[in-house]
Amino acid sequence: QKEVEQDPGPLSVPEGAIVSLNCTYSNSAFQYFMWYRQYSRKGPELLMYTYSSGNKEDGRFTAQVDKSSKYISLFIRDSQPSDSATYLCAMTREGNQFYFGTGTSLTVIP
Amino acid sequence: GAVVSQHPSWVICKSGTSVKIECRSLDFQATTMFWYRQFPKQSLMLMATSNEGSKATYEQGVEKDKFLINHASLTLSTLTVTSAHPEDSSFYICSARSPSRAEAFFGQGTRLTVV
Numbered sequence: 001q002k003e004v005e006q007d008p009g010p011l012s013v014p015e016g017a018i019v020s021l022n023c024t025y026s027n028s029a030f031q032y033f034m035w036y037r038q039y040s041r042k043g044p045e046l047l048m049y050t051y052s053s054g055n056k057e058d059g060r061f062t063a064q065v066d067k068s069s070k071y072i073s074l075f076i077r078d079s080q081p082s083d084s085a086t087y088l089c090a091m092t093r094e095g096n097q098f099y100f101g102t103g104t105s106l107t108v109i110p
Numbered sequence: 111g112a113v114v115s116q117h118p119s120w121v122i123c124k125s126g127t128s129v130k131i132e133c134r135s136l137d138f139q140a141t142t143m144f145w146y147r148q149f150p151k152q153s154l155m156l157m158a159t160s161n162e163g164s165k166a167t168y169e170q171g172v173e174k175d176k177f178l179i180n181h182a183s184l185t186l187s188t189l190t191v192t193s194a195h196p197e198d199s200s201f202y203i204c205s206a207r208s209p210s211r212a213e214a215f216f217g218q219g220t221r222l223t224v225v
Contacts, residue, residue: 032212043116043203043216044154051212088153090214098144098205098214102153 003027006089006101015110019076023089023101026070030091030099033065035074038086038103047087048074079108112138114206116217123194123224131189131220133204139184140206144214145177148201160187194224 006023013019021035032051036044048063050056050072056063062075072091076083089101113136123129133143141162146154160166160181168174176198178190187206191198201221205214 034213036216041201041219041221043114043219044205046213046215049213092212094212097156097159100154105151 003099004089004091004101007104008102010105010107012107012109013079015079015081015108017079017108019079019083019106019108021074021076021087021089021104021106023072023091024070025072025091025099027091027093027099028067028070029093031094032092033063033072034090034098035061035063036088036090037083038088040085044088081108081110084108112136112206112208112211112215114140114204114215114217116204116220118220119218120221121223123222125195125224126193128190128192129194129222131191131202131204131222133187133189133206133217135185135206135208135215138206138208138211140187141184141209142207143181143187144205144207145179145187145189146203146205148203148219154203157189191222194222196224198222199224 004025035048038044053065053067060077064073084107086103088103092098115134117132145157157172158166158168166179181187203219205216207214
């Protein structure tokens with residue numbers, strides 16, 4: 001079983017839609033959870049960072065962590081064409097390496 | 111967020127030559143840096159983890175003598191691809207983490223093409 005599972009998509013939505021991206025994981029020791037956005041031929045850019053369970057909101061983005069279910073989500077409200085990218089979830093425990101999902105490819109259609 | 115600069119962003123080299131890629135943390139001290147390789151439409155594949163002042167820890171299947179990693183200072187790590195071959199052509203990305211933060215920040219990536 002992979003440490004982190006993420007549906008690769010592709011996901012295609014109309015502009016203005018709410019997007020839900022998800023990852024599940026198997027290691028209950030993970031404490032830190034991140035979402036990265038990666039445009040084609042660029043390095044990943046950190047979008048959201050969450051410690052332990054709970055919600056975190058930043059503008060149109062909301063990250064949720066449910067440690068009891070080993071499930072994390074990223075919601076994008078009022079999606080824009082500029083949100084079209086690959087979204088990677090990542091997680092780690094203190095001082096350890098990072099474990100990444102395979103990435104979900106998102107296209108927002110104008 | 112913190113800034114990580116990776117250079118060059120792209121490079122073309124002849125088969126058999128060596129290529130050096132630099133990764134710098136511009137506004138924080140990176141005690142740990144990670145080097146990844148990414149194939150088209152695939153996720154990041156960790157190649158090695160380097161801690162400042164010590165030898166890098168390579169992942170299984172990654173040739174230490176081919177991919178030389180040096181983390182000589184708290185702001186600079188380098189990856190040298192030695193005797194490059196066409197199969198080494200890929201997108202290489204570094205990331206850096208400071209001791210005071212759990213998240214990692216990525217460089218822009220380097221697209222290496224070996225001809």
